[in-house]
Amino acid sequence: MNPAKNLNLRAGLLSVLIFxxxxxxxYIATASSGAGNSTAGMTAEQIEYAKMMGKDPxxxxxxxxxxxxxxxxxxxxxxxxxxYDNGPNDKGIAIQLAHSLGRVALGFGLxxxxxxxxxxxxGMSPLLRRAFDPFIQVLKPISPLAWMPLALYTIKDSSxxxxxxxxxxxxxxxxxxxxxxxASVKREWLNVSATLEVNPLRKAFLVILPAAAPTILTGMRxxxxxxxxxxxxxEMLVGGTGIGYxxxxxxxxxxxxxxxxxxLMIGVVGMLLDLVFAQLQxxxxxxx
Amino acid sequence: xxxxxxxxxxxxxxxxxxxxxRKASAVTQGFLQIDRLxxxxxxxxxxxxxxxxxxxxxxxxxxxxxxxxxxxxxxxVLAGLDTATSGTVIMDGRExxxxxxxxxxxxxxxxxxPWLTVRQNIAFAVKSRWPDWKKAQVDAHVxxxxxxxxxxxxxxxxxSQLSGGMKQRVGIARAFSIQPKMLLLDEPFGALDALTRGTxxxxxxxxxRQTQQTVFMITHDVxxxxxxxxxxxxxxxxxxxxxxxxxxxxxEVVVNPLPRERTRAxxxxxxxxxxxxxxxxxxxxxRAKAH
Numbered sequence: 001m002n003p004a005k006n007l008n009l010r011a012g013l014l015s016v017l018i019f020x021x022x023x024x025x026x027y028i029a030t031a032s033s034g035a036g037n038s039t040a041g042m043t044a045e046q047i048e049y050a051k052m053m054g055k056d057p058x059x060x061x062x063x064x065x066x067x068x069x070x071x072x073x074x075x076x077x078x079x080x081x082x083x084y085d086n087g088p089n090d091k092g093i094a095i096q097l098a099h100s101l102g103r104v105a106l107g108f109g110l111x112x113x114x115x116x117x118x119x120x121x122x123g124m125s126p127l128l129r130r131a132f133d134p135f136i137q138v139l140k141p142i143s144p145l146a147w148m149p150l151a152l153y154t155i156k157d158s159s160x161x162x163x164x165x166x167x168x169x170x171x172x173x174x175x176x177x178x179x180x181x182x183a184s185v186k187r188e189w190l191n192v193s194a195t196l197e198v199n200p201l202r203k204a205f206l207v208i209l210p211a212a213a214p215t216i217l218t219g220m221r222x223x224x225x226x227x228x229x230x231x232x233x234x235e236m237l238v239g240g241t242g243i244g245y246x247x248x249x250x251x252x253x254x255x256x257x258x259x260x261x262x263x264l265m266i267g268v269v270g271m272l273l274d275l276v277f278a279q280l281q282x283x284x285x286x287x288x
Numbered sequence: 289x290x291x292x293x294x295x296x297x298x299x300x301x302x303x304x305x306x307x308x309x310r311k312a313s314a315v316t317q318g319f320l321q322i323d324r325l326x327x328x329x330x331x332x333x334x335x336x337x338x339x340x341x342x343x344x345x346x347x348x349x350x351x352x353x354x355x356x357x358x359x360x361x362x363x364x365v366l367a368g369l370d371t372a373t374s375g376t377v378i379m380d381g382r383e384x385x386x387x388x389x390x391x392x393x394x395x396x397x398x399x400x401x402p403w404l405t406v407r408q409n410i411a412f413a414v415k416s417r418w419p420d421w422k423k424a425q426v427d428a429h430v431x432x433x434x435x436x437x438x439x440x441x442x443x444x445x446x447x448s449q450l451s452g453g454m455k456q457r458v459g460i461a462r463a464f465s466i467q468p469k470m471l472l473l474d475e476p477f478g479a480l481d482a483l484t485r486g487t488x489x490x491x492x493x494x495x496x497r498q499t500q501q502t503v504f505m506i507t508h509d510v511x512x513x514x515x516x517x518x519x520x521x522x523x524x525x526x527x528x529x530x531x532x533x534x535x536x537x538x539x540e541v542v543v544n545p546l547p548r549e550r551t552r553a554x555x556x557x558x559x560x561x562x563x564x565x566x567x568x569x570x571x572x573x574x575r576a577k578a579h
Contacts, residue, residue, distance in 0.1 A: 188399035191369055194387040196416040196466065206412065210403045286403040287448035 023068060030067040066257045074257035089249060091241070093262070097269060099241040103159070103234075104227045107166025111223060115171045116216060119178025120204065123212070129179060136176065144169035144230045148237055158238035165234045170223035177219025181212030213284035221277035228270045243269075318342030319502055320366070320470060325375030326535070327361050334373065335361065335526055337535035343470070348496060348503045350513040352568065353523030354576050357536045359506045363474050366504060367393050380469060389417050392463035394473045398455040400447040400462075406434060407443045410462050417466040433465040434458075436495060453484035460492060470502035478508065486552055489515060510568045515555055519543050522568065524576045539575060542568065 042050070066074075082094035122128050144165045151161035185208050193203045235244025243266055250258035320343040328334035336358040343349050351359050364370035366377055368387035377384040379391070400409050410430045415421065421429075434443050437457040447455050456476055463471055476492075477485040493516055496503055507513050513520045519541055526536040546558050555561060 186399075188395055188397055189401060191367075191387075191393070191395065192399050192401075193416075194369060195367055195389075195391065195393045196413050197387065197389050198416050202416075207401065210401070213403075284403075287446070288402045 027068045030065055071257050071260060074261050078261055093265060096241065096243045096246045097265065100231050100235060100243045103162050103242065104166055104231050107163045108170045108224060108227050110167045111170035111174060115174035116178050119175045120182050123179040123182025140172040145233055158240065162234045162238045166227045166231060169230045170227045173222040173226065174219040178216045181215025182208055185211040214281065217277065217281040217284055221274065221281060224273050224277055228273055232266060319345040319380060321378045323376045325362065325365065325372045327358060328373045333526065333533050334535040336537050339537050341521060341538060341541065343502055343504060345502055346500045347518050348516055349519045349521060350505050350507050350517035351521040351523055352507055352513050354525055357523045357525040359523060360474055363472050363506055367391055367472050389466055390469040392466055392468035392471045394459050394463045394476045396475045396478050398459040400455055400458055402447050405444050405446055406439060406458050409458060410434060410465050413462045413466050429465065433461045437461045437491060453480050453488060456480060457488060464495060470504065473503065473505040475506045475508065490552055510565055514544060514564055515550065515552055517544055520568065522571050540571065
């Protein structure tokens with residue numbers, strides 16, 4: 001067996017061990033807290049007060065942090081039926097994720113359409129680069145959610161405002177990276193196309209674009225990461241549908257198992273999105 | 289013409305070979321005419337000034353000199369990639385103003401596009417030269433020039449899979465593939481090891497002789513210049529003298545007296561080889577004023 005494969009195998013085994021250890025800690029921690037939860041030694045008034053506070057000691061679901069078993073059944077419940085739709089507040093996890101992904105795709109796609117051509121122009125022209133720089137430097141550090149009130153006021157549609165927020169947070173890393181990639185295309189390749197009298201359009205698509213593609217993809221990958229972070233927060237604000245709204249809704253339902261499940265799903269989807277861009281990046285990267 | 293050079297004192301004196309060249313540039317003759325070229329990054333201290341020479345069609349001319357004397361700048365001006373502070377370059381009766389497909393350039397760093405295969409790299413040049421050609425026509429042309437440098441087995445490889453020598457061969461094939469009126473080579477073998485360099489020099493010489501190509505080449509290697517060039521331009525650096533700053537320029541033009549059918553293997557057995565070599569090395573050591 002070659003050493004690299006051996007290392008992968010050992011790393012995989014260790015990952016499984018860490019995962020089992022975490023589950024074990026969870027199991028032990030929740031098992032002990034559940035034991036102390038009983039009505040023994042409480043007066044009728046105290047029980048009544050506890051119920052009023054939403055901590056019904058008799059109810060099985062109010063056992064503090066959910067146990068591993070409860071978590072398991074929630075996960076199974078969601079994954080076995082991901083596409084159900086029982087009205088606005090009760091949709092399957094796949095439908096919620098699809099709403100979020102749709103918003104991200106739209107906002108991110110629009111950002112691509114704006115940032116990549118604009119970044120190309122900025123990267124090619126030192127004049128424009130300097131002219132745009134102050135705007136980019138000021139707009140880049142603004143939290144995308146800070147735009148939300150303005151978006152809601154001007155657009156007057158919460159769903160489109162969410163898409164706008166994704167757009168505005170995706171645009172900067174792509175713009176900056178595209179401009180940088182285009183500006184740092186090797187002089188010698190430009191010289192080659194100059195001596196071959198390559199026309200500007202052909203030069204842009206056949207020389208500069210492939211040369212800058214790895215840097216552009218890096219920008220897109222960063223943007224996608226940020227977009228997926230922001231969509232959860234944005235959907236908590238605008239509500240209605242999506243994984244962010246689901247998290248908020250389940251928090252209002254005090255269903256921690258659902259919140260934990262949603263958090264895990266956000267992580268898994270984010271990882272898959274990053275993997276897709278890693279593959280794209282690999283496809284356009286060249287070895288010099 | 290050459291025979292009297294051996295007795296010449298080392299003190300700079302216009303060579304007999306130098307005078308007719310200058311005269312030739314004054315009257316409009318020659319395929320490529322460079323007239324009183326100068327380049328100054330600091331206005332008072334031009335790197336080189338008053339550089340004039342001509343190239344005839346089919347001639348192979350090497351320029352040799354120390355780093356910083358402006359060789360590459362001259363080549364870039366000829367290529368149209370750089371502009372001179374003053375002076376003109378006329379090729380085939382027309383002034384050189386910007387890059388052109390009429391002048392193929394081989395860059396020191398091969399300058400291949402790493403995301404394209406050998407075939408695609410050369411096809412990019414061929415399609416630039418003949419945009420109307422059909423795919424089959426482009427393919428046939430590319431394959432012909434790849435075969436010319438002996439790289440047919442590697443035609444579908446990326447540059448990163450090739451050795452330094454093979455990459456430079458692709459660069460040469462690309463320059464030849466557009467069938468330019470003249471070739472400009474910027475120290476094309478500078479980054480190669482001695483063995484590879486020798487092989488490619490032979491190949492280059494064969495192709496140039498076959499195609500009757502006009503070539504202007506920068507080199508640091510005296511033997512390379514003697515092997516390839518019909519004429520060798522010796523360039524001096526700009527330097528401070530007691531009388532003030534003296535810009536660099538072409539100090540001497542040496543006509544290669546060796547028979548044109550020379551080979552690398554027998555070069556050092558030819559009469560006059562050592563006299564020529566010593567003369568150029570003496571120039572570089574004592575007169576070119578290296579910094």
